[in-house]
Amino acid sequence: MKKSLWILLTVILAIGLLAACSPKEPAATATAPAVTAPTAEPVVQDQPVTISIWHQWSGDYLNAITEAFNEYTVAHPNVTIDLSKPEDTSNALSVAIPAGEGPDIIGWANDQIGTQALAGNIVPLGDYGIDLTFLNSTYEPAAVRGVVWQNMIWGLPESQEGIAMVYNKDLVSDEYLPTNPLDFEELLTKAQAFYNATGKYLVCNQGLGNPDAYHVAPIYFGHGVSEYVDDQGMVHLNSPEALAAGEWMVRFKAFAPAETSHDICKAMIVEGNAGAWWTGPWAIADLEAAGINYGIIPMGKPFVGIKALLLSKNAVDRGNQAVAIDIMKYFTSGSVQAKIAAANKTIPAPTAALMDSAVQALPSLRGFGASLNLGVPMANTPYAGAQWGPVGDATTAIWNGAQTPQEALDAAQAAAEKAIDDMGG
Amino acid sequence: MVGWSGRRKTLTILMFIAPTLLGILVFSIYPLVLNTFISLTNRGKFRPNPDCSSPIWNIVEPTCWLGEPPKGLAEPYAFNDPILKNYTDLLGGLFTGAALVAVARLVLILLPLWIAWYVNRRLDRQLTRPVSSGLIWLAGLVGAVLLGWLINAPAAYSALLKSGDFIMVNVRTVLYVLVCMPLFFVTGLVLALILHNQNLRGVPFFRVVLIIPWAASTVAIMMTLIWQFFFRQQGTINQLIGSALNNYRPVTFLNSAGWAFAIVVLVNLWYTYGFFMVTLLGGLQSIPLDMYEAAEVDGANWWKQLTSITLPLLRPVAMPVIVLSSLTTYKIDAIVWALTQGGPIAGAGTPGATEFVMVHAYKQIFQTQAFGRMGAFAVILFIALFAATLYSLRLTQITKGATE
Missing domain, CATH: 3.40.190.10 (Periplasmic binding protein-like II)
Structure with a gap:
């Protein structure tokens, strides 16, 4: 008697497992109702x-x-x-x-x-x-x-949403703030002056020193790069404008932290080691919680x-x-x-x-x-998926000094083109 | 109740193993089949959906089972032409002249070690050995180093790395395993020997404390982030040195290829030594004490006891541990990702210095979403790891008891 009970239990278990694994009835898709006529009126x-x-x-x-x-x-x-x-x-x-x-x-x-x-x-x-x-x-x-x-x-x-320079009003006086968002020479001069005067960094950008094509976008686009990758799958990474941005980064490096991330930048501005954070609206709540008296100014051309x-x-x-x-x-x-x-x-x-x-x-x-x-x-083409890795890596290689801007951006161009090829568009 | 008849018995046994069999089919065999199938196709970002009107797709693709998959603007994916395109793309670089020569040069370096092994085996058969085995191993090692210098091993290594990203990350990962294993073993053994000492007080306490890093591996990522903080430019180590030295310029450890590699080794050592320590301690406790007593009567010193009794008798315990740990180290992902994300980056399109196999696969698949190619990547890895596992099973005879 006991044995047959066990067999019964096993069968029930096996059936249960089979049922759990069997595909679901495609009821929802099979019985798609007729599409109702579009209406401009509020729907009742x-x-x-x-x-x-x-x-x-x-x-x-x-x-x-x-x-x-x-x-x-x-x-x-x-x-x-x-x-x-x-x-x-x-x-x-x-x-x-x-x-x-x-x-x-x-x-x-x-x-x-x-x-x-x-x-x-x-x-x-x-x-x-x-x-x-x-x-x-x-x-x-x-x-x-x-x-x-x-x-x-x-x-x-x-x-x-997009990013801008969020600065600590108590740390950065007006003389160190760039007045023209597209003048990167001015930003460099002011970062240098700020570093020399205080020994602190003027701005922390988590795309410089950490592969992050989104946060360095204001620098590339601000130097005249139209897009990293366009809707036709063309890559614009080794243009003269991109090269100018890369060379600017090499000079800017002396007055900015070598290693960054969202958390490092946040810690730097909260602890007063950096004057500004190149970031977006999502960071504001943290700065308010830390009691930072912040102001926001535009710099470069960010991704929107x-x-x-x-x-x-x-x-x-x-x-x-x-x-x-x-x-x-x-x-x-x-x-x-x-x-x-x-x-x-x-x-x-x-x-x-x-x-x-x-x-x-x-x-x-x-x-x-x-x-x-x-x-x-922000591009909505699937090709845009090919931009993040190459731009982030090339920028990091420039920032670390592993490659010259020309080498890094040529490699990024090739890598993005290969990634687009691989997508098989 | 009547006794077991043949058919009923078979049926009952089948019913008992059916859930497990079904589980293996659904969760192990089927994903392998599906992955191999996808590795032959051009499935990717621009071709995400199957063509359910074709009979093969209808059987293999789970999205087809649920009814018609959505029809987007994209074409359905199809078999590659030639069908093994993904495989040749990944491995093609290895079969060029320069790469094969580089492999041959690297293999040649192992020749003196093989000779040392062979000579030792021959000498073991003689009643008295003219030279000790350690001396012959040392000679083999010196020979290997000399040969490596003669044929310029670093040049051969970098030539091999240039033959393609897939080969580069694999060679680097193998190197990483080769660096890690001796470190794990020696650290584990030293700690096990100390804890095995009967005269030491508070052994239970130290046993518990020393195993914490391995036992608490569920919080590995959190701990890895703490390790990362030690080595950052603004991190603990730089702050400590900075407070001791004037005019100290912080080192960015994680931006240097050599340092980053060493740090990844160190952090993995910190996670793994506990595993080695515990298993080797178990092995030590299983060695009968009277062997040591007999050796002492014969006048053997501590070193002689270690090399002639402890290490040979630890072998059955140590081999499975080393093999299992090699396989998991080869597949290391989360720790490296949390520490360096595969960096430091040498430039776009080049894997970083710590971009080991799994990290590389992760980065590739999320950047290009070339599922077909990454399927091929997984199949090649599977074949390699499966072969390694089979070989290690033979080597360690783990399943010997079960098959006898």
């Missing part, structure tokens, strides 16, 4: 629906954002919004979307648009009543450029990243696209983004929010806004 949802949003917002940022979504669900009682932040969005999407378990809306950076559009995880918004006229009349020009790829609209821009809401393929499969787009429009509207900008000190993408008087009064907006104004939009 008569059936309860849950819209799931995968996002990248964290910490205190999220509070104001959750509040905004709560207001939407109060006004639309049939809509529930489920916010979640997966660890590794890219891999999570490639598994969840084919299984029909992906989100309806993805809040992400615009540089993901090309890759996700190639994979088919996101859908163009042109089919659902969003056109360029609406985009141009609602959002800032750089933000509009950031969400259009291959002449299709792939998302609605929410906010913009655009945070956008993208519509996932699964939203269309489930027939949720009309509600999803309504939520996207609501969240990226001037009034909502103005509120969020005031709380989070972000730079809003909707023009109406940027012009809001409360937003205009924010000191961080004036500093970062002036910097972003000069900036280069």
Whole structure:
């Protein structure tokens, strides 16, 4: 009797394991309902629906954002919004979307648009009543450029971000501050004067001494490089302008820390070993917590990243696209983004929010806004993936003295071209 | 209840092993098959999705099982033409004249050591040895160093490194393993010998304290960051020297290839010596004490006892430890990543001085997302490590008891 009981248990276990491993029923994808006609009217949802949003917002940022979504669900009682932040969005999407378990809306950076559009995880918004006229009349020009790829609209821009020189007002007097954001000779002279006067570094840039193509972008672009890699897959890394930037770094090295990272730069400015930190709005909370009396000035031409809401393929499969787009429009509207900008000190993408008087009064907006104004939009082409490694490595080799600027940038050009070849575009 | 009939018995046994078999199939065999399959294709950033209308893809690709995968702007991925393109791209450089000559030169250096091993084996068969084995090993070592100098080993090494990134990182990783193993063994042995001393007080305390770095390996990354802080320009060591010396210009240890390599060795030593220490201590405790007593009666000194009793009898314990540790050291990733990220960087497109195999693979796959090529990378590594494991199983006879 006992033996047969054991056999029974084993069979149950084996069946359980088999069931766990068997593929899920493709119910969600197989029964895709007919696409409803696009509508410009506010959507009236008569059936309860849950819209799931995968996002990248964290910490205190999220509070104001959750509040905004709560207001939407109060006004639309049939809509529930489920916010979640997966660890590794890219891999999570490639598994969840084919299984029909992906989100309806993805809040992400615009540089993901090309890759996700190639994979088919996101859908163009042109089919659902969003056109360029609406985009141009609602959002800032750089933000509009950031969400259009291959002449299709792939998302609605929410906010913009980029880096500027954030300095400690108590440590750096006006005489050491560069007055022209594109005059790097002036920055060099002032860094030297500051170093000679105080024995401290004027500015810590975590892209100098640490492979980080994003944080050195203001220096390359500020010297006249148009883009690292363009939408056609052309690489612009050994141009005379890039070389000029490399040679400037060699001279600047004497007055800047040899090794850097986000944490080193943060420690340096908080402990008073550096006068300024070339960083973005995400660092402000830390500086405020440390009680630093900071100011923000533009320097060079930074990368302008655009945070956008993208519509996932699964939203269309489930027939949720009309509600999803309504939520996207609501969240990226001037009034909502103005509120969020005031709380989070972000730079809003909707023009109406940027012009809001409360937003205009924010000191961080004036500093970062002036910097972003000069900036280069983050490329949304998948080719841009080839720029990060080579630019970061070449800059680090220049900074360490392992290679001359010419050698380093020639190698970067070759490496980026090879990476683009490998992508098989 | 009747007794076991043949068929029922087979069925029962099958049912008992079915979950494990299924587990092995799903979690070990299938990923290998899928990876080998992908390594023959051009799957990458611009070709991310399979073509589920083709029957092979429909069977192999899990995304096809869940229904139709999304159709993006991209073309589906396909087999390479020629089909082994990813493999020839990775290994092609090794089969050029210059690289083969370099390999031959490096192998030649090992010749005196092989001769020493062979002579020792012949002498062991004689009743009395004319020379001690240590002397012959020493002669072999001197011969190897001389030969290395004669045929200019560093030049051969750098010629080999130039034959492709894949070969460069592999050769460097092998060098790293060769540097680490003797250090691990000697440190572990010395500490084990000290802790084995019966006259030492507080041995249990030291045993616990010394094993902490290895036992607490779940916090390895955190500890590695602390190590990194020691060696930074603004770090502890530079601050200590700076406070003692005037006009001291801080050294950027992690920006120098030699220092960075040494630091990665040091930190790995700190993690691994505990493992060697504990296993060797176990081995020491299993050596019968009367052997030492007999040796003492015969007038053998401490060194003689160590080389003639302790080390030979530790061999069955030491070999598996060294082999296992070599394999894990070859696959080292997190510690190196946290310490140097493979740096210091010598320039774009050139692997850094501590960019070992796994770090290189990680950097490559996240930069280019050339999944096909990295699949080929994994297959080559798998074949190499599988061969090494089989050889080590034979060498150490780990499974001897199980198969007899």
